[in-house]
Amino acid sequence: MKSFIETIRSIEVESPVDKIIGQLKQLITSGQLQPGDRLPAERILAEKFGVGRSYVREAILKLEFYGLLRTNPQSGTYVSGLSIKVLDNIITDIIKFNKEDFNALLEARYYLELDAVKLAAERRTAQDLVNLKEAMIDYENKINSNQDAIEEDMLFHIAIARATKNSVIESMILILIPDLIKNIVESKICGDNRGKLAIAEHRNILTAIENQDIDAAENAVAAHLNDMFQISKAGFSAQNIINDN
């Protein structure tokens, strides 16, 4: 009896929303709707598709999650660029959701940046090295004159992300880092001399990337991010103790 029931396939009832999404996606990917174009009004679409407006709205909402569409209130719904940037919306959402889960954000950043620096060491171009060096020196100047160097620090890390030549990883880091650094500074996790210590660490990272020494690059970043990594690790351990009870 069981073997028979196993063979029954679940009936795929394609909901009206999925049908609308499919058609809109088709219109966009086929080029009939270009980025910047305005979609017909929701009421018109509903009539054309022969469904209620709420279905159309739901479909549009979902496509907005992906960043495929952008809605301007009282004006219309527009096709936005269909590049890798569609992921940006999703990444932003994920980070927004997990704003409260600081440990998870720290940890994700740690591992992402380790991945990134390995790729950067492998693929960095001469231009990347110039950019990295520039960002590094800007940072050092600010620190040495006792100025705030948050932005410069960020730019150095972003320069690493750029050098990966991986647009997805770059986007993830680009979105994640500013959010994190803001939090780190506000919560004063780092002591006052952290900035000075970071100078040498940045130099180590750059040297390893320049030499295309992947292992050294990974170790250098791991050392640089170690403080934060320990915080997140401690957080997760605490979590586990709670769960084990």
Added chain:
Amino acid sequence: MKSFIETIRSIEVESPVDKIIGQLKQLITSGQLQPGDRLPAERILAEKFGVGRSYVREAILKLEFYGLLRTNPQSGTYVSGLSIKVLDNIITDIIKFNKEDFNALLEARYYLELDAVKLAAERRTAQDLVNLKEAMIDYENKINSNQDAIEEDMLFHIAIARATKNSVIESMILILIPDLIKNIVESKICGDNRGKLAIAEHRNILTAIENQDIDAAENAVAAHLNDMFQISKAGFSAQNIINDN
């Protein structure tokens, strides 16, 4: 004048929807709402939050999109355990026009999943092992009876992501994997016997996670994803040759 305009931050108007999402997410991550629990009815939530029901619906839709909730019509909205959206593979459909970005996505998935499995091996609970084993066996049954096993494959990988206990990494994988796997299968990048090969690979991954052998787990996933990794790697190499000219 420009420097002045630069300092203006975009005003973060937290929409009612974002507030609701934040609160619901908190309830879930804090454990006050466990997987399988039913949320209060939409009308009740709307009243509690002091907003219209449509806002609540929109928030639920988004959380459903990110795999945190599951809605059963006329029954209620539940906190989701392992689940996937079988929605159209929108991300890959959009970016497959740009080969470079597609490779970047493959590569990002590769590194993300390596990170994930390391964390999973470290932190997996007994329940995680049960979930993983169940997902693995479901997959094997489907493959051995020559059935389509895309969904089961996805669920195995998502079970790994869940075992990381890192909601940021989990969310990213939850969004990327179904989209990618569906696309890979549909485009027949892999041969017909790929499914059978994957059985042994899945077993290796599970064993390593069970033994909390982090290195073995990483290697097992690397072996499992090697085909795709080679594709992305080849893409990046080709890119470099172009750049070097």
Added chain:
DNA sequence: TACCAATTATTGGTTAACCAAATATAGAGA
């Protein structure tokens, strides 16, 4: 003819009412 202000029409946003399916309840019968 060119420009501007007032008006009109159209847009997405929002609400409230209604629907059918799922569930909980109550009561009859064994």
Added chain:
DNA sequence: TCTCTATATTTGGTTAACCAATAATTGGTA
């Protein structure tokens, strides 16, 4: 006391009407 059935209630789904912001139109003025 237990089980089953009929009923009532609750649920998410759906519709239609209304709202305010925007865009288009119109008419008048310089």
